[in-house]
Amino acid sequence: MSTNNMETDQPSPLSEQLNQYLRYWPWFITSIVLFLIAGFIYLRYATNQYEATATILIKDTQGGGGFSELAALGDIDVLGSSFNTVENEIEVLRSNKLINVVVDQLDLNISYSVEGNIKSGQLYRDNPIKLTILNDSIDYFLPESIGMKIENIGDEKFKLYDLNDKEIGVQTYGKGFSFQNIDLLVLPNNIGSTNPFNNGEKNANKDWSELFININPVRETTESIKNNLNIKKSDRRGSVLELRLKDQFKLRAQDILNNLIKVFNQDAIKDKNEVAQNTAQFIEERLSSVRKDLDSLERGIQNFKTSENLTDLIAESEINLTSKLGISREVIVAETQLNIAESLKKRLERSQIELIPENVGLNDFDIQASSASYNLLVQEYLKFRKNSSEDNPILKNLLNQIESLKEAILISLDNVIFSINTKKNSLEKELNNVSSKISNIPGNERVNRDIERDRLVIEAIYLLLNEKKETTAISLAVTAPKAKIVDYALAAKNPVSPKRKIVYLAMLIAGVLVPVTFLYVRSIFYNKIESRKDIEKQLPTVNILGEVPKLDRDTVDFITVNDRSVLAESFRIIRTNLQYKLNAIKRNETKIVLVTSTVKGEGKTLVSYNIANTFAFSGKKVLLIGGDIRNPQLHRYSSSNASKRTKGVTEYLVNNDLTLNDLVIHSSKNDNLDILLSGAIPPNPAELWMQDRTKELFDKAKSNYDLVVIDSAPTILVTDTLLINKYADVTAYVTRASYTDKSLLDFVSDTIKAGKLKNVAVIVNNVKLANFGYGNKYGYVYGEDKKNLLTKIKSFFR
Template sequence: MKTHHNPKHNELSVREILEQYTRYWYLFIFGVIIAASLAFIYLRYTTVSYLSKGTIIIKDEKSDGGAEELAAFSNLGGFLSRFKSSKIENEIAIFKSKRIIKEVIIALDLNILYESVGTIKTTELYQYKPFQVQYLSINDSLGEPNRMIPKLYFEIENETQYKVYNESNSIEGVYTFGTKVDLPFGSITVIPNLDNATKFKSFISKTVSVSYRDVDKVAAVFQRSLNVANELNNSNVVVISMQSPVRSKAEDFINELVFQYNRDAIEDRGQVAKKTSDFIDSRLEIITKELDSVETNKESFKSSNRLTNIEAQAQLILENASDFEKRQFNVNTQIELANTMIDYMENSSNNDLLPSNIGIEGGDVSESVNNYNELVLQRNRLLKSSTAKNPVVVNVNDQIEEIRQNILNSLKNTTNSLKVSLRDLNFQESVLNSKLSKVPTNEKIYRGIERQQGIKEQLYLFLLQQREEAAISLAVTAPKAKVVDKAYSSSTPVSPKKSLIYLGSILAGLLVPFLFIYSRDLLNNKISNRRDIETGISNLNLIGEIPKLKKDEEQLIQLNDRSILAESFRILRTNLQYLFINKLENTHKSNTVFVTSTIKGEGKTFVAFNLALTLALTGKKVVLVGGDIRNPQLHRYLPRELQNQPGLTEFIMDASIKARDIASKSSENENLSIVLSGAIPPNPAELLMLDRTKQFFEELREDYDFVVVDTAPSMLVTDTILINKLADVTLYVFRANYTEKRLLEFVNDAIEDGRLLNVAGVLNNVSLSNFGYGNKYGYSYSDEKPSFKNRLFRR
């Protein structure tokens, strides 16, 4: 079939589009009320979350001068910038490490959850707990504690006794506070909290649940909720935050996290001091033995040679060489210290800390050693919460290897330089020795012994000083994280957001009815109003709309009827009369109206009968003909005694019958006569093609002012198409919410092809919300009380 479109009818105004939805205003109000109620219930019983945060500064003791001193090593390249950029990230990783979080959980007993069991909502107890459950022992054979230890429910009987049970009631009993209780999974002791007697009594007869959870899993939960961020660029300020339904719990967690971090950092720095102290002690033991040996040699030499004051003999030469001796002494001391450090580094691994502040001149080596130790400590802390393949650990290992090699190279270069200086000093010493050739040989030997003694004494005293400094550093260690703001919480919940929830519920309450109506209209393939017909059929004059009737309403128009049904047929009658006036070719006496439809069930018989009654109410003589000889329906509105009267088929078959002979007066109106369709013939189409059919209508026109014919459906059979040329007007009946939109194509094609002539449309079974007249414009057809909707929106 061909499809046709009328652009004028296809366009919907904004008002018409809105009316498609505003007519169901009560659905939107109901939807908003339901959605807002659900939002209220959700907010009433949903656990709210608060934001808790604390601020600290990661102190860096080497930030002032260390960078410049470290820059003195030209071969370190870009290590300094990489070290500074990754330092805060490394500290943040330690804060979020599972190892530190587990220590916090154990310190605060956060793996034991106390909850007050309500009728609908369960609330966590944290600040005040009516009692404390101590898990004394857990059977190892039971497996994982969080899986095998059941949740326990406690009910306080009085100040001395309590009842405990589990969900399966495999554990149940009444016990005394403070006593050891043996349960299937282990032993517990319950200690009452009687500090606040009023609060304790308020929990009597209430149910409190206690859950023992696995520390690792609880740590994983806190690890996901914890947020540690360096919010200020190029600074050491770190903000620690987390969301929790219990504000005091989150605040305690953050404060304890900072404490555990500082404790861990102090332990790390204590390891450096202890390592340095151990190194100094080992060197002191060696130097003490060497010093004892030198002093013993000096004593033996002086005793065997009977020497007392041999220095006076070379006083003049020695005064001239005093400056040289000091330089030679310092060079030997530095060589000894450098060789000691090189020997230690070559015999230790990358995992060992290096002794610091051992007296090597030049701040570059000392600063490098300090930075090396700091990197080793950072790497060890990271390995506690990650693997050696972690990119951060790999990066730190590379930095450790690089700076260790640089320190070793610097020490070797320093040693070589000192050896060159010592070689030069030795050369000068040979010159002086030549000048001292006149000094007794004993003096030379004795001076060498004293020089060795001085070196050992100087080194011994220096190591004693360094050991005291290391002991002080071990005893006094400042926290690494300085607290700027202790943990505090927001006064209002951050989740769920009430305004957002209510706004979303209102939008959902409006959207659901909208989608329902939109989907219903989108999936609806039935016509519902006159616009659907005007859109599907390009040249059809819709002259009437018949309202939908209730089950208990009268289907036939009565005398002096003021119902909306009667008024709609009066409108149809008036519009129909204008069609008759406009027919210039109308030359016969009366006007003939054929009433048809596309398929059965669209109400053509109902429309035909009421139209005939409406025309008869004007005083005109009207005859209603049952033109559907295949499936007659007109007899439904007639008394039983008239249902077997001869009709149209008998007139066509019997030439002796006159049209007036088969017309019966209707009991509904004296001006209305009815001609039934008659017996159902075997060949209805061929029967209607006979000349007697035309003669039948000509006789009726002579006797009646209006002839109304209830014909067969046009799409199902050809009967109406065959006799359509005998009608002055063909009323085509459509039924709202019954006739499919695709069937309009048949009507449109039949009109354009000329198979149906002088067609006008009637829309039957229209709901009041789609009705084009009457109450839609505030006019009442009856004395009925207006509906609540009409009274509410009356203007």
């Protein structure tokens, strides 16, 4: 007997969640295989992208990479400084101007392709012909791409078509022609063709039949290259740049990077030469003007000195000026010492006894020594006077010494003041004498000095311009490139896009996620029961008799003698569990089992017939009654000549003369099984079941049989089942997986709680083998031959 949900060990929520997905493992395998095949097809026909890398060193970033615009005038510093950073060079390398030149040099705006079975493949360097545009720069102004098809018809001729396969005409190699107002020229390329679908390997067959050519606007090609070009500094503080470019051709990526570096250097050299030439011209013009000014000044000085009979008085005047400056300094020093001596004298002449300044700047060592001794005596006097009277002999002795030393210092100061006054008078006389000499220098000499000063300025400018002239000449002769190539462009062997491992990994993940997503979304919106677990969650107190497996279309839906099928084993389990419930009823009389469901189509008739059949095979005499007199279905299992018109329950309830033996049909498949069909469909089935004749029917059945099974009507649709349920001992309630709504289980629960159904136990019909619970999916095949994986997969999809 199966236990209810409250008494059963439940799996962990995580394992339960995983099992909901793992039981669909064939779908996961199928999805993964399909996505991996899709990934293989994508990689087979996707356009590979290769990445080429080049490294350059930007030289002299602070000076602009060489001879800058103002380098020749840098020492003059009249226009400020000009610095060129690595970031500026990155923008120059990415400029449309340089990339346009590369596109023009390599004819990148003209693409060649051949048509394949699945897609077209482009050619580079190995195209059998070369198209040249004769109109200057017309491809710069094309509004959109222009396409054409060329068909080779010989060594000298070819046919020209537009993209709509309209023939334009036959043209000759090497002879110009016009196509959509563009003058073109086609020349044969003397190289072997390449099979674009054979990894770039040379094709021994140089013949070709058709070739597609596209002329794209230069601006579009430039923008495409610019979008795939990545330039960055290798080191944050360095000036090494790493250039990366993605393209479907390795050689084209390498050519573009190498040519871009070449064009960058050529452009920088051109700029430097233009600047150097303009600078040289400017310096030459200034030199001519300065040369004239310098010559005029020198001739003016010569004429002036000659006419005025002047000698070199500049040196003499400089000597006098130097002498005057020295004497003036000595006079200032003498006046300073005189002021100090007079101030010190005034301080000593005061009547009070106080300290005097020491080392005040006088050069007389006697005064300095006397001043120090005087201050010591004063300090000692002041200290004794605090603790003694005026009559103290020591204090009087100190006072006498102080007075004597003061007189000596005053005498010395008088001598010093006299000496300083004498020296000062002498210096003033000498200063007046020198000043007189300076004032007597002729005014013509001062004019001469002004002229000489102008000459020196002009001469310095002349020398500087001559030096810059030589620097500019050297710069014109030696023009080093701005970028030093550290590594030439080199493309990696393997493509950077698409990455095979990432694509396969993405397909693998998608192969798992798609069924997971589908199953998850389905679980959200799917409201049908799937297994006994759904019943246990919503009807935890109701017993579950068992599960009936989902049958294949070609499988019979009834059991036979000695049947070892999954269907037979499932009903044997139901019989065993049902027997437990019947034995629990303490009554010796025959038991009645009523089989019902919520709605039509849940398998009541199949379940009731097989339950009766299973009990009958066990040796019991069983009567199966067709209790659904509104929509009878039991005749399908009775005999070949039975139908809905065959007499049965309806006739028994209506006609009192009929007995049970008159209406019972003996089963041809089971000797212990009798069947009482529903009979004709009456207009008032509910009223028929309410008659006393109903009780007589069940009493008669119990007296003649060991077990009575009733195939009744759905409970939610009609009231018939509720009317006869009082005669039943056990109610077997049938639900159907993937059919019965979970919301209908609420009706079942309410009906049981209301007591309208007696001793209810649930049977889950049409359950997939993967959804069976409690190991039944293993037990049902016990003793059978083990199926291989292919058989299991086929069975799953069936």
